[in-house]
Amino acid sequence: MKKRVLVAMSGGVDSSVAAALLVEKGYDVIGVTMQLWDYSQNETSCDPNSKFDTCCSLDDVADARMVAHKLGIPFYVFDYQDDFKENVVDYFTDEYLKGRTPNPCVACNTFLKFDHLLDRAQRLGCDYVATGHYAKIVYDESYGQYKLLKGLDSHKDQSYFLYSMTQERLAKVLFPLGELTKPEVRVIAEKYGLINASKKESMEICFIPNNDYAKFIANRVQESDLIKGSIKHEDGQILSEHDGIHQFTVGQRKGLKISYPNPLYVTRIDSETGTVFVGEEKYLYRSGFSFKKFHSIRNIRNESQFEVKIRYRSSPCSAIIDMSSDKVTLKFLSPQKSVTPGQIAVLYKDNEVLGGGFIDKVFE
Template sequence: MKKRVLVAMSGGVDSSVAAALLVEQGYEVIGVTMQLWDYSQNESSCDPNSKFDTCCSLDDVADARLVAHKLGIPFYVFDYQDDFKENVVDYFTDEYLKGRTPNPCVACNTFLKFDHLLDRAQRLGCDFVATGHYAQIHFNEIYGHYKLLKGNDSQKDQSYFLYSLTQERLEKVLFPVGNLSKPEVRVIAEKYGLVNAAKKESMEICFIPNNDYAKFISNRVQDSDLIKGDIRHEEGQLLGVHDGIHQFTVGQRKGLKVSFANPLYVTRIDSETGTVFAGEEKYLYRSGFSFKKFHMVRDFGNDIDFEVKIRYRSAPCQATLEKNGDFVSLRFKTPQKSVTPGQIAVLYCDNEVVGGGFIDKVFL
């Protein structure tokens, strides 16, 4: 009997090729698009000058449907707008209001694609869920565990976003394009005559019009919810005032709107007082941080030295993992720049994902 796979089809070329490859490999494939955000109803989408870097918009749904028809597979649209608002949009807003910098793509993967969608797949009698992520899964038969590995294309690797996957979920997930490069994926799409073979990639957050985070958040909350306060130099000098800490993130240079002899960066944010601290580049470096909601993909025994990425596009650096009961922290071998509370830090051992979590308290 054929194995049945539910493929999350965003309307982009990666997930479309993932579906095509699974059909080619003999799986019974069902295509599904998650309707996450109503662009016609939310924020300034009625403004013709507003631009979204969409994912799962009406055009994307149409593209996914055309690809499914081309491949001869059934296709469905599942409405997850309420779940997306609660687990992604509200989380995104709340974190910025607290002076932290969230990663909504990780939240979307964790709570939507690899939680709700896996549950739906099981109810439909599917053996697996597949996506177009550039990552790989390897089963170690000797030790009986799964490894989450980087994608072969180092420029497109998306393993960072998948650090929260458990062994139970890895058993039920397929990444058909993980061993391919982006150019190879487009060649396959052209071979199949897929409508989105040359479609551009989405680079920004899908639900933010014009990539204006501050305006998006301001439009969603009351003015009384915004934490306002001073902008101070790390040495104590008052530089100015601001209308809300949600406008700032650690490492930010533009938008401070203060005059100073040297270039200044946001160095830290005190949500209790509303103070945004700024300073020269030398003030950005930190020795480590504590984790919040730390998760390991598999047991690494007594290993403590790993590489860590403190942002998706950051270069990995050497660090030591420290555990004391439930308290987990990381110490860099050399100080690192712009370590940002709320962002995700992911640990690697060579090309394998060790685990990760939210950056919580940052150490000087």
């Protein structure tokens, strides 16, 4: 009997090729698109001349439907807009209002793409859920556990966004693109004659028009919710005033609107006083941080030294983890720049993702 797979199809080429490969391998494939955001409520996103380059729009739903028709598989659209607003958009807004920098893609993967899809797959009698992520899953007999590994294509590897996967989820998830590069994926799409074979990638956060975070947040809250205050140099000098800490993130250089002899960066944000601290590059370096909501994919308490990525595009650096108390802490072997509260730090050992969590308190 064929194994049945529920494939999350965003309308992009990656998830479309994932579905095609599973059909080719003989799986009983069902395609689904998650409707997450009501674009009709956003004039910018509905403007065909807008630079709003995203995924999951109505055009993307249509592309996913056409690919499913081409592959001869059933296709459904599920409405998760309320869940998306609560778990992703509201979280994103609240974090910026607190002077922290969130990662909505991780929240979407954790609370929607796998949580809801695995539940839906079970109700549809599916054995697995599959996505177009560039990552790999292997079962290690020696550990008796599943491992999450980096994708073969180092430029497209998305294992960072999957650090919150559990053993139960890894047993039910397939990543058909894990051994492929992006150019190879496009060649496969061309071979199948898929409508989106040459479709450009979505680079921005799906619900933020023109990548303008500050405007999006300001439009969603009351004026009284915005925490205003001073922009202060690390030496104590007040340089300017600002209209809300939601406009800033650690490491930011552009948009400070400050005249100063040296280039300045946001070094830290005090949400209690509304103070945005700035300074020269030397003030950006930190020795470590504590985790919030730390999660490990498998048992790692017998290990202490790892490679860590403190943001998706950062290079891994060596660090030591202390898990001896309730609060997991990390110390870099050499100081790192722009360690940002609210961002995700992910632990690696060679090509394996071992876990991670939110960056909480940063150490000087």
